[in-house]
Amino acid sequence: MLNSYIGRLLLIYGITLILVMGTAYSFYDEWLEPQVTKLETIVLSECETCSYSPLFQKQGLSALTIVLDARTAKTGLSYAIFNSDYVSAGDLKWANRNRDQIKRKAVSERGESLNKMNGEEHTLWRDVNTGIAISSLKLDKNHTLYIEEYLKVKPKLLLSPDNQQVVEDNIRDITTQIVLFGLLMMVLGFIATAFITLKIYQKVRNINKTADHIIKHQDLGQRITHSGGNNEFDHLACNLNKMLNKIEGKVEDIKQMSNNIAHDLRTPLTSLHNQLEQLKLDEPVAVSLTKQVNNIIDTFDSLLRISHLESGNAHLTKQAVDLTPLITDVIDLFRPLAEEKEQRLTMRLELLCVEVDINLLFQALGNLVENAIKYAPKNSNIIISSGERNGEVVVSVQDEGHGIPNDKLEDVIQRFVRLDKTRNSPGNGLGLSMVNAIAEAHQGSFDLKNVAGGLKASIHLP
Amino acid sequence: MQILLIEDDNAVADFIVKGLQQVGHCIMHISNGKQGLSTAIDNEFDLLIVDRMLPELDGLSIVKALRAIGKDFPIIFLSALGDVDERVKGLKAGGDDYLVKPFAFSELLARIEVLAKRAPSIINTKETMLSFSDLRMDLLKRQVTRGGKVIELHSKEFNLLEKLVKNAGQVFTRTMLLESVWGYHFDTKTNVIDVHISNLRKKIDEGSSSPILQTVRGAGYKVDHHVK
Numbered sequence: 101m102l103n104s105y106i107g108r109l110l111l112i113y114g115i116t117l118i119l120v121m122g123t124a125y126s127f128y129d130e131w132l133e134p135q136v137t138k139l140e141t142i143v144l145s146e147c148e149t150c151s152y153s154p155l156f157q158k159q160g161l162s163a164l165t166i167v168l169d170a171r172t173a174k175t176g177l178s179y180a181i182f183n184s185d186y187v188s189a190g191d192l193k194w195a196n197r198n199r200d201q202i203k204r205k206a207v208s209e210r211g212e213s214l215n216k217m218n219g220e221e222h223t224l225w226r227d228v229n230t231g232i233a234i235s236s237l238k239l240d241k242n243h244t245l246y247i248e249e250y251l252k253v254k255p256k257l258l259l260s261p262d263n264q265q266v267v268e269d270n271i272r273d274i275t276t277q278i279v280l281f282g283l284l285m286m287v288l289g290f291i292a293t294a295f296i297t298l299k300i301y302q303k304v305r306n307i308n309k310t311a312d313h314i315i316k317h318q319d320l321g322q323r324i325t326h327s328g329g330n331n332e333f334d335h336l337a338c339n340l341n342k343m344l345n346k347i348e349g350k351v352e353d354i355k356q357m358s359n360n361i362a363h364d365l366r367t368p369l370t371s372l373h374n375q376l377e378q379l380k381l382d383e384p385v386a387v388s389l390t391k392q393v394n395n396i397i398d399t400f401d402s403l404l405r406i407s408h409l410e411s412g413n414a415h416l417t418k419q420a421v422d423l424t425p426l427i428t429d430v431i432d433l434f435r436p437l438a439e440e441k442e443q444r445l446t447m448r449l450e451l452l453c454v455e456v457d458i459n460l461l462f463q464a465l466g467n468l469v470e471n472a473i474k475y476a477p478k479n480s481n482i483i484i485s486s487g488e489r490n491g492e493v494v495v496s497v498q499d500e501g502h503g504i505p506n507d508k509l510e511d512v513i514q515r516f517v518r519l520d521k522t523r524n525s526p527g528n529g530l531g532l533s534m535v536n537a538i539a540e541a542h543q544g545s546f547d548l549k550n551v552a553g554g555l556k557a558s559i560h561l562p
Numbered sequence: 563m564q565i566l567l568i569e570d571d572n573a574v575a576d577f578i579v580k581g582l583q584q585v586g587h588c589i590m591h592i593s594n595g596k597q598g599l600s601t602a603i604d605n606e607f608d609l610l611i612v613d614r615m616l617p618e619l620d621g622l623s624i625v626k627a628l629r630a631i632g633k634d635f636p637i638i639f640l641s642a643l644g645d646v647d648e649r650v651k652g653l654k655a656g657g658d659d660y661l662v663k664p665f666a667f668s669e670l671l672a673r674i675e676v677l678a679k680r681a682p683s684i685i686n687t688k689e690t691m692l693s694f695s696d697l698r699m700d701l702l703k704r705q706v707t708r709g710g711k712v713i714e715l716h717s718k719e720f721n722l723l724e725k726l727v728k729n730a731g732q733v734f735t736r737t738m739l740l741e742s743v744w745g746y747h748f749d750t751k752t753n754v755i756d757v758h759i760s761n762l763r764k765k766i767d768e769g770s771s772s773p774i775l776q777t778v779r780g781a782g783y784k785v786d787h788h789v790k
Contacts, residue, residue: 366642370664371573377666377780397664401749415647429744432718436757462746470752 303333409537416457448485468497476501496558503550568598595619614641629656636677668781726785735782
């Protein structure tokens with residue numbers, strides 16, 4: 101539990117909570133306790149108390165005073181009799197001040213009314229903790245008797261209309277306290293939550309940062325740093341690192357495997373190709389066979405190159421170049437091919453410098469121009485443009501062909517996908533996959549769009 | 563020419579040995595990397611053909627070792643690893659050329675011959691005039707005349723012709739031309755180089771009784787005297 105990061109945070113939270121509650125509780129106690137005057141009292145029997153009212157009514161105030169004085173002398177009990185708001189008899193010290201205070205005191209001592217005796221005439225408040233009880237007894241219309249006594253029985257709450265207001269006041273007080281205490285807890289809870297969230301956020305951000313780096317730089321060698329502790333986040337980081345180790349291993353395996361495939365399959369293909377080459381080339385069968393073997397080899401090569409680029413292991417020889425001469429070279433290479441189809445290759449270039457592997461970018465643009473020449477009709481324009489958009493360098497090849505149905509635009513980038521289902525036209529369906537792989541190897545992207553009057557293929561470079 | 567071949571695949575090796583012997587080269591074949599390196603150090607060769615992946619010692623290490631001790635004969639890498647970065651690694655290690663398997667024998671032969679002629683042609687790089695038969699090329703003015711008549715060429719056509727005339731008699735494959743004239747390593751499924759050559763041919767040979775730009779079947783192109 102203590103090893104767990106969340107566990108530790110919860111513990112901190114718990115301790116804070118206990119401290120705060122303790123403080124609140126002691127504050128509550130400190131605040132209220134001094135108001136309780138501890139008096140030695142004895143418990144009056146209920147019967148005895150009940151007899152005071154008839155005595156008063158029959159014999160008058162002086163008779164009751166004599167009886168009570170006698171009781172007081174014997175037991176040390178304190179009492180006070182109020183005539184309306186004035187004390188008319190008795191020795192209850194605090195009663196000398198005023199009657200309201202007695203009432204409030206009786207209730208605020210957390211007393212509970214024990215019983216309802218003689219209807220609404222007699223009410224008893226008792227404090228479980230201090231053992232002090234105050235009973236009030238309505239003697240007649242004007243007179244009320246308050247007796248302070250000592251409790252031995254666990255009391256029950258009893259409210260009478262007489263103390264209703266006081267109780268309500270107290271409930272309001274308590275409610276205010278609860279609300280304030282609740283607010284305090286909420287604030288503390290918020291601070292604790294914010295603290296926990298911040299801690300978790302920091303840990304998650306660290307993991308995210310590494311993941312981002314791996315994605316952006318295609319660097320599987322990166323590992324998540326952690327404190328080496330024993331909590332969940334260190335465990336997570338450890339496990340992710342283990343996973344990365346495995347993935348890196350697998351990628352390495354795949355690389356090794358594709359190299360082995362390349363080595364093991366290309367070599368016999370070489371032999372086959374060479375033996376065919378040594379046959380008389382004039383024989384139509386030999387020519388056709390050589391062509392087929394060459395096609396297999398080409399497809400195979402392209403596939404391996406795409407896989408290699410996509411694996412993120414390809415080491416790009418990047419250099420900062422001006423795009424203009426590179427695009428001019430592409431156009432120079434393909435112009436005669438376009439001229440055969442009476443197509444015009446034109447450039448709309450902005451002066452742009454990008455950091456790229458020029459061989460790969462040449463290959464990508466070459467594939468796009470090759471495609472445009474192949475699929476665009478005779479006597480049309482092919483426009484190669486470059487520009488900067490949203491912080492990216494965009495190189496586009498736009499033709500005046502029939503375009504590609506919108507629902508197929510994504511598909512044709514996939515390997516071996518060709519719109520010509522019969523697969524009769526030359527090509528292996530890897531050209532656009534290669535362009536895509538090259539764009540992605542540069543942390544860029546590739547997309548196709550149908551525009552007015554043709555297809556626009558764009559390579560976005562960061 | 564004394565050629566050393568270090569290649570562990572016997573089928574490929576046999577075919578290279580036979581082919582090179584037929585055209586009159588003297589060739590020694592070794593199939594193990596370590597032995598290959600010691601043979602290359604102990605003997606004098608004019609050219610080395612070495613595979614990238616070999617038992618015991620790989621091709622890159624062999625070439626690095628040879629260059630480190632000052633052996634400067636031309637070296638051609640053979641490899642099934644065809645990626646551009648592999649190619650760059652090979653050339654950086656000290657290789658002069660890099661050929662990806664499978665290759666046509668004619669491609670290998672053409673490259674061997676270019677490399678064999680490379681050394682003496684260094685002096686020629688300062689030349690500003692080239693000529694072959696009645697064709698004249700002014701490399702400074704970038705002007706071409708045939709029989710005194712000025713021929714207009716595109717810049718790349720001029721470069722193509724310059725390459726072929728400088729190495730007259732030498733066969734260049736399509737890939738070699740693409741690499742040397744454009745300077746990019748580029749895989750193409752189209753006959754784009756053939757179209758360039760045919761355009762060039764139209765300009766320099768059309769109407770001539772002795773065409774000099776010749777197609778070598780199954781291999782590539784060369785500039786040579788017309789044989790009737």
